[in-house]
Amino acid sequence: MTPTKLLAPCLLALAAAGATTHWAAAADAKSAATADPLANYYTSTLICEDQTTKAQCRLWLNPDGKYFAFYNLGPQSKVPDINGPFQVEGREGTYTLRDDGGVYQLCLWVAAPRIRIGAEVAGEMYSEAACYPFAPHKAGDAWNDKDLVGRDTKFWLMKGR
Amino acid sequence: MRTFFIVPARCVAALCVLLGCALPAVAQQAPAPSAAADASKFAASSTLADPLANYYGNTLVCAAALTQNDLCHLWLYRDGSFINFDANGAHTGHYSVGPMRPDGKVPVCQYWDTVNMLMPAEIAAVQKMPGPPPGAAGGVMICENKDFRTTCRRGVDPATLSEEQKKAANRTMGERFHNGMCYPLGPHNVGDIWWETDDPLPGQAGADKLLLLPGHR
Numbered sequence: 001m002t003p004t005k006l007l008a009p010c011l012l013a014l015a016a017a018g019a020t021t022h023w024a025a026a027a028d029a030k031s032a033a034t035a036d037p038l039a040n041y042y043t044s045t046l047i048c049e050d051q052t053t054k055a056q057c058r059l060w061l062n063p064d065g066k067y068f069a070f071y072n073l074g075p076q077s078k079v080p081d082i083n084g085p086f087q088v089e090g091r092e093g094t095y096t097l098r099d100d101g102g103v104y105q106l107c108l109w110v111a112a113p114r115i116r117i118g119a120e121v122a123g124e125m126y127s128e129a130a131c132y133p134f135a136p137h138k139a140g141d142a143w144n145d146k147d148l149v150g151r152d153t154k155f156w157l158m159k160g161r
Numbered sequence: 162m163r164t165f166f167i168v169p170a171r172c173v174a175a176l177c178v179l180l181g182c183a184l185p186a187v188a189q190q191a192p193a194p195s196a197a198a199d200a201s202k203f204a205a206s207s208t209l210a211d212p213l214a215n216y217y218g219n220t221l222v223c224a225a226a227l228t229q230n231d232l233c234h235l236w237l238y239r240d241g242s243f244i245n246f247d248a249n250g251a252h253t254g255h256y257s258v259g260p261m262r263p264d265g266k267v268p269v270c271q272y273w274d275t276v277n278m279l280m281p282a283e284i285a286a287v288q289k290m291p292g293p294p295p296g297a298a299g300g301v302m303i304c305e306n307k308d309f310r311t312t313c314r315r316g317v318d319p320a321t322l323s324e325e326q327k328k329a330a331n332r333t334m335g336e337r338f339h340n341g342m343c344y345p346l347g348p349h350n351v352g353d354i355w356w357e358t359d360d361p362l363p364g365q366a367g368a369d370k371l372l373l374l375p376g377h378r
Contacts, residue, residue: 047279
């Protein structure tokens with residue numbers, strides 16, 4: 001018997017195990033994608049409006065763990081210089097989704113260099129490195145909630161970017 | 162499309178050895194600082210380095226000439242992509258860079274990935290959309306791209322336009338940027354504030370105010 005023939009059963013078994021693992025991984029990936037609470041956010045824009053200040057936010061959550069937040073704070077009281085104040089601001093960073101038994105929190109880490117922006121000073125949604133209440137939604141949904149300081153905030157999840 | 166070369170620092174050092182560091186010597190002999198001198202110095206150094214280097218990782222802000230309110234923020238990335246955002250939303254896209262002009266500016270043409278202008282109806286109903294600049298004549302605006310330069314004409318009588326031009330004149334802002342809008346970016350340092358009078362930037366009084374902020378903001 002040649003070495004190849006001796007090894008053939010082992011190779012077949014390894015191949016079968018590999019295939020099984022591959023199928024299992026594919027199935028896991030499929031169910032994970034189905035169950036991903038963020039799935040609808042990856043190709044959508046989360047828009048919010050602070051009902052007190054009327055500041056608007058836009059949040060992009062990317063599948064690679066990066067986020068981008070943009071703000072329209074409305075006209076400012078003075079002409080901006082290099083340090084502001086700005087009507088429009090943005091920031092970027094990374095996020096994780098904490099799952100405490102089906103209760104989700106979206107935790108944001110601001111990328112360096114971390115600049116204290118006007119939206120953060122005003123306590124607007126998603127402007128600080130913090131964990132925010134999060135609920136899965138589908139594109140087209142609109143809902144009301146409170147921000148971290150208790151202000152009424154309206155949310156829209158709009159398809160597209 | 163990009164016509165400059167990004168040269169790693171070690172290559173710059175090697176070239177410096179080969180050229181006997183002629184460029185710094187030229188810079189040292191330059192006359193007293195002036196815009197033209199800065200531009201030529203920038204042009205000389207840009208043959209070895211990326212002329213947009215100071216824009217990466219920082220924020221270019223455009224502001225209205227009269228009110229001086231900030232209107233748009235631009236994050237250029239080294240990989241040829243960008244994010245542009247204003248009061249009405251944010252857009253990803255890619256850009257192409259044209260040949261450096263004699264004044265040291267490089268034309269950067271932005272192409273938005275989508276034509277989307279996402280705005281909830283409730284916000285759109287109360288938010289005043291930006292109108293034409295004060296003193297703008299009636300008619301339509303048409304923007305055309307040629308040789309990395311966008312020229313926008315305002316107050317054009319639609320009756321004078323071809324069918325193709327009428328389609329271009331009826332484009333939304335999203336469609337205009339999806340099809341490409343070119344802006345000249347000059348040699349500037351982080352912290353600079355300057356005025357720009359090139360087409361198609363001028364929105365008020367024939368000029369725009371620009372700021373290059375440190376970091377992404």
